Amino acid sequence: MVIFMMDIYYYVISVMVSVVMGLIIKLPLKLDKESFEGNLFFPTIFIALGLTSIVEFLFGLNIIFSLFIGLISPIFSKYVNIIFPGVEYGSY
């Protein structure tokens, strides 16, 4: 029963804010398994959940942190192909 000990509402808030922000900054809706571009759900939701749990582990959660994570994870997802690009050399 670990999941009820953590502040699950803050996780829900950060995921929902990140999806809404992703819609505002026009992330693509289509999932493409081959592509290195981010889209609305991948990796936005995973980054939001991971950052929220890291923040909970380090500082404890509050609404400011949740909103901030919801703000930065779609921006990371928009530029993920520039931050972590795929390489041409040696790839198939």
Next chain:
Amino acid sequence: MEVIELIKLISASIICWINFVIVDIYFGLPKKPGVSGAEVIGSKIEKIGGNINGGYFMGNIVCSPDASAGTLMASIFYYVMGVKGGLIASMLIFIGNRLCNDPGYAGSIGAITATILMYAFSGLIEPKYFIGGMVIAIFTIQGLYHVWASKLLGNLAKKLRMI
């Protein structure tokens, strides 16, 4: 008592095996090699008598942290920190995937499904059995006998219509 522990270990390894093989096949590991190292491993396994698609699967596992490493890392993080550890593991696996020239779907989704499975089985099987079980599951693929393992993986991918 030892018998119960052994049963828990074996069932955890079966759960981990099904999780990582299904997720990896669904996200297209047997279809093509991601980097040239995976291509070398695949053609080597074909040369010793195995299946080329199973060889690509095994080469991709070696060359980038896919759902196999995702399941292992999620079970270690779950052992240390609980469910939120699994969420952290999926984010770190995504970054590791991207450093290895991989889009990152298989790794992070495999870590999330492993976390969900461990939470679902948390009353029956403790997370430490999942760590050992995942090591056994990877050993059956990568260590035991490459020809049979690659044929099994190729047939599974054909059954699931992913190649």
